[in-house]
Amino acid sequence: MQELKNKKEAVVIFSGGQDSTTCLFWAMKRYDKLIALSFDYGQRHKKELECAADICRRYDVEHHIMDLGLLGQLAPNSLTRQDMIVDQTAPEDGPPNTFVDGRNHLFLSFAAVFAKNRGISDLITGVSQSDFSGYPDCRDVFIKSLNVTLNLAMDYHFDIITPLMWKDKKETWALADRLGVMDIIRKETLTCYNGIIGDGCGHCPACALRKKGLDEYLLTSPGRA
Ligand code: ZN
Numbered sequence: 001m002q003e004l005k006n007k008k009e010a011v012v013i014f015s016g017g018q019d020s021t022t023c024l025f026w027a028m029k030r031y032d033k034l035i036a037l038s039f040d041y042g043q044r045h046k047k048e049l050e051c052a053a054d055i056c057r058r059y060d061v062e063h064h065i066m067d068l069g070l071l072g073q074l075a076p077n078s079l080t081r082q083d084m085i086v087d088q089t090a091p092e093d094g095p096p097n098t099f100v101d102g103r104n105h106l107f108l109s110f111a112a113v114f115a116k117n118r119g120i121s122d123l124i125t126g127v128s129q130s131d132f133s134g135y136p137d138c139r140d141v142f143i144k145s146l147n148v149t150l151n152l153a154m155d156y157h158f159d160i161i162t163p164l165m166w167k168d169k170k171e172t173w174a175l176a177d178r179l180g181v182m183d184i185i186r187k188e189t190l191t192c193y194n195g196i197i198g199d200g201c202g203h204c205p206a207c208a209l210r211k212k213g214l215d216e217y218l219l220t221s222p223g224r225a
Pocket residue numbers: 191192193194195200201202203204205206207208
């Protein structure tokens with residue numbers, strides 16, 4: 001893990017879901033000040049943005065929502081289109097239909113422009129290669145490549161920090177528990193594709209992945225269940 005002492009400010013890419021909220025609390029212990037950035041890319045459930053705003057309000061984190069509506073229009077995917085069924089299963093020839101082309105690339109690029117103009121160099125994102133579900137822009141090689149590109153693009157030294165890169169969902173729950181925020185993550189975050197906060201609808205792919213990790217973690221930590 002990167003050495004983070006003496007760091008003052010960071011920008012956290014923040015959706016209000018399990019992963020980015022765990023990253024937010026991870027970062028709270030390491031930085032004097034955080035700015036959370038959420039993106040409106042036309043996702044079906046505006047609840048996601050409301051949930052992100054509520055968490056930031058509750059824990060006193062500065063929060064901004066950026067409009068990236070064009071992204072949802074350009075890249076057809078089941079998270080923005082009402083006429084597509086959410087399906088996390090990856091076909092042989094590509095990522096699942098929940099994948100939004102360019103999403104992490106654009107989120108991080110806009111976050112970098114935002115950060116540089118505030119004199120901030122650290123960008124924190126909750127992507128994970130271990131649980132990447134076939135999304136190419138969650139892989140470590142992409143993040144490292146983009147980091148170099150952003151530095152060159154703006155002649156500035158960014159650090160893209162990925163606390164969850166090598167953690168699966170079970171290990172992400174374990175991290176939340178170590179940070180003392182497991183109940184907050186369980187009850188206040190929104191991962192569900194059907195827009196239900198906390199344990200969610202229980203049957204969409206995001207709920208299934210989240211629950212599988214939670215059940216695995218609780219098995220190893222009986223006092224927690
Ligand atoms: Zn669900």
